[in-house]
Amino acid sequence: MNSQQPNRGVVYQGTGKVSVESIAFPELALGKRRCDHGVILKVLTTNICGSDQHMVRGRTTAPQGLVLGHEITGEIIECGRDVEFLSVGDVVSVPFNIACGRCRNCKEGLTGICLNVNPARPGAAYGYVDMGGWVGGQAEYVMVPYADFNLLKFPDADQAMEKIRDLTLLSDIFPTGFHGCATAGVGPGSTVYIAGAGPVGLAAAASAQLLGAACVIVGDMIPERLDQARSFGCETLDLREDGELSERIEEILGEPEVDAFVDCVGFEARCHGCNHHQEQPAVVLNSAMQLTRAGGRIGIPGLYVTEDPGAQEDAAKLGSLSMRFGLGWAKSHAFFTGQCPVMKYHRQLMQAILFDKIQIAKAVNVQMISLDQAPEGYADFDGGAAKKFVIDPHGAVAA
Numbered sequence: 001m002n003s004q005q006p007n008r009g010v011v012y013q014g015t016g017k018v019s020v021e022s023i024a025f026p027e028l029a030l031g032k033r034r035c036d037h038g039v040i041l042k043v044l045t046t047n048i049c050g051s052d053q054h055m056v057r058g059r060t061t062a063p064q065g066l067v068l069g070h071e072i073t074g075e076i077i078e079c080g081r082d083v084e085f086l087s088v089g090d091v092v093s094v095p096f097n098i099a100c101g102r103c104r105n106c107k108e109g110l111t112g113i114c115l116n117v118n119p120a121r122p123g124a125a126y127g128y129v130d131m132g133g134w135v136g137g138q139a140e141y142v143m144v145p146y147a148d149f150n151l152l153k154f155p156d157a158d159q160a161m162e163k164i165r166d167l168t169l170l171s172d173i174f175p176t177g178f179h180g181c182a183t184a185g186v187g188p189g190s191t192v193y194i195a196g197a198g199p200v201g202l203a204a205a206a207s208a209q210l211l212g213a214a215c216v217i218v219g220d221m222i223p224e225r226l227d228q229a230r231s232f233g234c235e236t237l238d239l240r241e242d243g244e245l246s247e248r249i250e251e252i253l254g255e256p257e258v259d260a261f262v263d264c265v266g267f268e269a270r271c272h273g274c275n276h277h278q279e280q281p282a283v284v285l286n287s288a289m290q291l292t293r294a295g296g297r298i299g300i301p302g303l304y305v306t307e308d309p310g311a312q313e314d315a316a317k318l319g320s321l322s323m324r325f326g327l328g329w330a331k332s333h334a335f336f337t338g339q340c341p342v343m344k345y346h347r348q349l350m351q352a353i354l355f356d357k358i359q360i361a362k363a364v365n366v367q368m369i370s371l372d373q374a375p376e377g378y379a380d381f382d383g384g385a386a387k388k389f390v391i392d393p394h395g396a397v398a399a
Contacts, residue, residue: 006022007139011065014064026040027143036081037083038083039080039143041075042140043137045168046168048138048390051128056068059268059308059310060308060309062128066136067139069126069138071172072093072096074094075090083147090153092152095172100114101150111342152350154350161396169388173200174203174207176203177202177262180340181211182345186259186262187212188214192215195284196220197219197236197386198220199364200301203360203364205218205229222384258296259296263288265284267311267319269284272287289328293331295332297336300336300337306319367389369392371392
């Protein structure tokens with residue numbers, strides 16, 4: 001492959017700014033060492049994630065010049081010598097977790113905390129701060145290492161393109177939302193509260209329905225997002241309104257608690273009611289302990305960081321939050337945190353899409369945009385748009 005080929009990507013330029021720039025064409029290399037277990041992809045779709053917004057808002061230590069993007073679906077255009085089970089022309093989903101497949105954690109299925117792909121800490125991702133320095137996939141082309149282990153090949157490329165709006169969500173938000181519900185113990189007949197109606201929250205709500213929940217309640221402060229949740233059968237709470245959440249849940253369920261709680265907000269949470277403009281990073285976690293029944297489980301796919309330079313409180317700048325943990329202990333809650341191990345779920349969720357058991361793109365309101373429209377997509381997403389922006393770098397997806 002000619003390394004002089006053109007390539008463009010979405011680049012973080014400092015707080016509040018991204019731009020589409022020429023970037024290096026990917027090579028099958030890890031530093032100075034050839035990466036024979038990797039592949040180069042022509043990116044078919046790549047999504048804007050809420051986690052990307054944390055960086056763009058200046059709420060992390062992301063360096064200027066970082067190529068963004070960890071939600072990638074693509075076509076293989078070059079394979080390394082050691083790739084055995086994939087071929088040029090295969091259409092594949094890329095888990096946002098980069099995993100070696102060889103370490104203790106990978107062998108236990110904990111691919112979100114692989115021990116070999118990030119010298120700074122367990123776990124790595126494409127185009128994300130403190131996650132190993134891997135080049136992001138909001139680009140025309142990208143390199144994926146450990147390809148045989150990481151990639152999910154779609155069984156039929158033509159069928160994949162027909163359902164690409166749904167399948168593109170397998171790289172992150174659909175498994176992440178599902179993981180939040182699965183770890184929270186959602187099952188047939190469950191009552192569930194989903195905190196946040198962004199794309200992951202909406203994916204979690206749709207996942208709860210797929211898992212058989214009897215009632216799914218979604219809380220948010222943006223009317224358009226609440227409308228989107230109601231569009232596929234969820235109950236909703238407008239968190240700008242005053243009133244105890246337990247009382248408002250009781251109006252829906254007849255009791256003030258739920259069986260399962262899923263935090264899809266994370267550390268940029270804000271107060272409820274008349275103080276809803278005020279940031280309070282632990283408010284969702286404290287609400288989870290209040291609203292989950294004794295013995296219930298709390299899934300926390302929402303992002304919490306070790307460093308938040310934009311936090312209002314000094315403790316929060318170091319990731320220290322004011323939690324009422326004694327309440328959770330007294331109620332024997334189980335808490336499940338960390339990145340979703342995408343490979344634990346993505347094949348099953350692919351099957352659910354291919355056999356029309358779920359319309360996940362409709363649930364999260366996928367909107368296709370071009371690579372050049374990415375900065376506008378970031379701005380609209382940050383403004384609370386009830387959409388999941390999916391970038392189509394090569395115009396491969398039919399309008």
